[in-house]
Amino acid sequence: MKSIQEALDQMMPAFSPVGVARSSIADAFGHFLAEDIVARFDLPPFTSSSMDGYAVRLVDVARASKESPKTLILLGESRTGGTPPPQLAECTAMRIFTGAVLPDAADAIVIQEDTSSDGSHVTIFEAAKSGAWIRRRGSDLSAGEKMLARGTQIRSGEIGILAAQGIGSIDVQRKPRVAILSTGDELRDIDEELVPGAIINSNAYALAAMIREAGCEPVVLPNVPDDLEKTIAALREGLAYDVLLTVGGVSVGDYDFVREAFDKVGIAAGFWKVRIKPGKPLIFGMHEKTPVIGLPGNPMSAMVTFEALVRPGLRKMLGDPKPFRMRHDVLLANDHRHATGRLELARARVAMQSGKLTATPQRLQDSGSLMSWVAIDALLLLAEDRATFSAGETVPALLLRDDTGSAASPFA
Ligand code: AMP
Numbered sequence: 001m002k003s004i005q006e007a008l009d010q011m012m013p014a015f016s017p018v019g020v021a022r023s024s025i026a027d028a029f030g031h032f033l034a035e036d037i038v039a040r041f042d043l044p045p046f047t048s049s050s051m052d053g054y055a056v057r058l059v060d061v062a063r064a065s066k067e068s069p070k071t072l073i074l075l076g077e078s079r080t081g082g083t084p085p086p087q088l089a090e091c092t093a094m095r096i097f098t099g100a101v102l103p104d105a106a107d108a109i110v111i112q113e114d115t116s117s118d119g120s121h122v123t124i125f126e127a128a129k130s131g132a133w134i135r136r137r138g139s140d141l142s143a144g145e146k147m148l149a150r151g152t153q154i155r156s157g158e159i160g161i162l163a164a165q166g167i168g169s170i171d172v173q174r175k176p177r178v179a180i181l182s183t184g185d186e187l188r189d190i191d192e193e194l195v196p197g198a199i200i201n202s203n204a205y206a207l208a209a210m211i212r213e214a215g216c217e218p219v220v221l222p223n224v225p226d227d228l229e230k231t232i233a234a235l236r237e238g239l240a241y242d243v244l245l246t247v248g249g250v251s252v253g254d255y256d257f258v259r260e261a262f263d264k265v266g267i268a269a270g271f272w273k274v275r276i277k278p279g280k281p282l283i284f285g286m287h288e289k290t291p292v293i294g295l296p297g298n299p300m301s302a303m304v305t306f307e308a309l310v311r312p313g314l315r316k317m318l319g320d321p322k323p324f325r326m327r328h329d330v331l332l333a334n335d336h337r338h339a340t341g342r343l344e345l346a347r348a349r350v351a352m353q354s355g356k357l358t359a360t361p362q363r364l365q366d367s368g369s370l371m372s373w374v375a376i377d378a379l380l381l382l383a384e385d386r387a388t389f390s391a392g393e394t395v396p397a398l399l400l401r402d403d404t405g406s407a408a409s410p411f412a
């Protein structure tokens with residue numbers, strides 16, 4: 001049986017970006033850039049003041065002080081959005097506001113607080129320093145400079161600089177469409193009658209939310225009963241999407257048909273079973289370029305295996321160069337024991353205690369316990385070769401709300 005890292009080593013190459021789409025910058029949040037972007041013009045596009053005050057020539061005010069102030073003739077003002085100001089002449093100054101064009105020959109700004117003015121003259125009480133409070137044209141970015149590299153995630157900062165450069169649309173990696181196909185005679189939808197023995201297909205909802213959180217687009221297909229022919233037909237439809245997830249029916253029960261159905265539709269067998277808890281009976285296969293993952297049906301098995309084994313692939317498809325969660329060390333708040341032989345991914349709540357990230361595992365770690373994923377922050381990685389873990393020791397964890405990302409697998 002494969003370790004989780006061996007499973008990832010086999011699965012990750014199967015996930016590749018699904019193509020490029022043009023996007024308005026407003027809609028590009030969270031996407032990954034599929035092109036290099038070069039600056040169209042200098043930024044700032046003109047030299048301006050970064051304070052309200054007076055534009056001066058250094059030579060005129062080099063020795064100004066409180067004791068020996070220097071009075072200059074006011075040439076008028078430069079205001080934001082105003083017409084370009086005239087050049088400063090000897091012993092003149094110009095009233096200037098933040099963001100307004102610096103007049104030629106000016107080489108410093110004296111802030112308003114260090115001056116007094118009667119409207120026709122200004123008296124300077126501080127010697128200016130060369131370049132003080134001046135924002136130079138091109139100091140942020142020069143025309144022709146590479147400003148954003150392919151692979152950059154578009155967030156607020158990237159959208160801001162693109163807008164400042166007048167770039168309204170960009171090429172981004174397209175979001176993969178991820179189909180969810182639930183199997184099981186017992187499954188009903190929320191609005192269906194819950195006859196005895198039936199349960200609501202909660203996995204389809206939870207997994208759709210996880211797919212969305214991963215930045216992809218979920219497509220929930222109609223449920224299929226535990227029937228080989230119907231499963232085969234449904235798989236054929238599901239293969240039209242970029243990734244196909246099936247849920248349930250991957251174990252060794254008499255009504256578990258998914259593995260056989262994979263085979264019958266020509267999904268090339270990758271592997272079956274991973275040494276993790278929960279989630280052992282996961283199947284991975286490929287159909288042409290489509291990764292197909294058979295998740296176990298127990299809700300926690302489905303969610304844990306999605307998080308640990310599917311989400312990194314989806315992030316890679318989106319173009320994320322850091323598709324894995326970062327691995328953090330956390331302090332264990334309680335003693336914990338488990339059966340050895342499989343890496344346990346334990347649901348836990350995390351809080352900062354005395355400056356240390358401290359994790360409290362959920363009391364119930366049963367793979368069917370939907371409540372055990374409520375309000376959790378982390379999956380603890382509890383080693384397969386140890387049976388007991390003690391309160392106060394440090395264990396590795398994946399923080400589920402950390403979006404920093406990591407280039408290396410946390411399981412390596
Ligand atoms: P299976 O993997 O099909 O053997 O199912 C294992 C357990 O998970 C059973 O108790 C199923 O009823 C339950 N289960 C399977 N699929 C779902 C689903 N889509 N939503 C909620 N529970 C499920």
Ligand code: MG
Pocket residue numbers: 183184185226248249297
């Ligand atoms: Mg089933």
